[in-house]
Amino acid sequence: MAANEVLLPQAPPIDVHEPSQSKPSPLRIPGLFPGRVVELSDGRSIVGNRVSQPIVSQMLERGMKELTGEPTCRGAWAKFAAPGDVVGIKINPSGAPACCSSPEIVREIIKGLESAGVPARNIIVFDRFAYEIDIGSYQTLLPRGIDVVGVQDSKLDSSGYDVSVYCQASFFGEWETRSYMASLVTQKLTKIINVPTMKDHSASGVTGCLKNLGYGTFSNVARSHQAPYSFTDPLIGIMCSVEPLRSKAVLHIMDGTRQVWHGGPLTQVQEFIYPAGLLLVGTDPVAMDTIELEAIEKKRRQERAPSVWERNPASITTNGEEFYHNPSKNLFYRQPGHIAAAGKLGLGISDLQRIDHRQISLG
């Protein structure tokens, strides 16, 4: 530890309560292709801050074929979903409209699922917060017949959660010590396609597959970080390991067309939103987030911003305006170690040397 680094507090024990009859699926995380990450890049995928529908269509098709080894798109999607499935597409609308899961990519995922025989009525696009979905205009922009669901309508609405599945811990002496899994996930969906964005995150270091899945499915998660400390490591990984979430999350498609390298997850400051033109496809969220972390770190180095591993007390600010406009400042000591911690829980591979990283440039 460097002389100017702070000693961070240890996370408290976290208890997990899963349904007793839950039967793990063979597709459960890290899925059919542990350690494999297909990275598609195409500079034409974002032009004038707009996502190109035909270009992301080509990127996703190529990525699905490369991931699965299937010669057809339909065959690739059939690895993950069947006509009888009820498939949830877990978007990340936080940060909308500047940077969120692109409706254009979600449209392509819907097409892919339909090609595998999943009817529109069995496809549900969801996230926790209905008002963030509204800001992204997903309802308007997605095809007819697709349900778009916000698990909760306001910050205090707990009606959409299953009280029998939860993670329990007291991080900062908070009143409510449990985080419950969304009922939609425990009771209705049979498969989940996870569509995170590619962003730095003020508390967890980055927000990618793991954070979008765990913190986007359980209630009451903001309590895990209280400035300047964050217990997103290990809570994110633990949440992703809880059944039935772990079994149902069969595929991850990371939207890196835009990349937030500072101010995530909510920033609207275009200065820190970079048109990276990337799409990552895989079944191993740990491997994908490891690649994402490398990309964000690389961009921050290029911009002469400190690493997300920074532990210098001088980097911390309590001023939100300063944080949003100064990439040297942050609200928390970030916890990118949550990715490796998730790897230790068996959720995937975090060792870069062991990741099968397939980079494909399309234009």
Next chain:
Amino acid sequence: MEKINNSSGTSEPLTAENDWATLLYDNTRSGRQGVRALPAPVRARWQTRMGGSVRSAPVLRDGILYVASVPGILHAISVETGRVKWEFRAAGQIHSTPSLSANRIFFGCDNGKVYAVDCESGTKVWEASTQAEVWASPVIRHGHVFFGSADGHMYAIEVKTGNARWKQSLDGRIYSTAYAAEKTIYVGSGSGSVCALDAGSGTIVWSTPTGNGIDSSPALAGNTLLIGSEDFFFYALDVSTGAVKWKYETGLGIASSPAVSGELAVVGSKDGFLYAWEITSGELRWKTRAGQVITAPPVIGESVVYIQTEGTLALDNASGKIMWRAGVGSSVQAAPIISGKSIYIASNDGEVYALE
């Protein structure tokens, strides 16, 4: 399709001075151009909790504020006291801004229905069904209720009976609130098209494509139809042909709906700026950063524009200069109502405020 006889229909009575009968005041979508500029509010005359998030705009008539909360309850609230007079529980969530006509209030529901409720008793008069959620605000004209549904159809329903007169497919989901002119209905669709429909038959008169889906609701100024698109552009279309007269590119998508006053059209963009144009020329009069993201429609008063973003803002409508900003401590997506000396707003957290 059965046709409506336009000539025998009755136009909606003019709204009384302090009333606010539908989205953006009245069917002209003016956003209440006659309203006086108010000073910054300094207190809440009352505050009432709705028991659930509110994402649609309230409406007001005869001293009663009507607020639809997301859990499916329409509340009638006395503007004097803030007390609830009656509540009507729908069989689904509500995101639609209600509209008032005669002694009835109309609103859409996530269960695909549009309800007509008696304003005095709070009892249901009729319900009409569609195949998906109705978030758009019903618009009443010539004895008919016009609205779009997420099932991709525009509907015309008889005000008296709730019977359907026609429906017309527009391909994409419809969240845009229609503009009902004398003989034509104008609306945007999730397919990206702006459409003009014959009010009597539902036949499509013209359709003009934009580059992405449309959340915004149109306004009409003379022979120009104004609307925003998620393709980042604000469009001014020829009302007879749908031809693009001019368009203006903002920094992100436009879900906000334009308000018009004389030669001025004002709309917010998700890029956080409020824009004001000369309607005839398309010349930008001013643009002002009002917040991080704007999705609510502005309200134009006499020399003032109000917009809801992070708090309520009042801007000078000649220069775009921010005159004051007032917050209520919780986020608000719905447009405010300006009536008399009060501003009424409903929040995402389910609080309704009477500010003055």
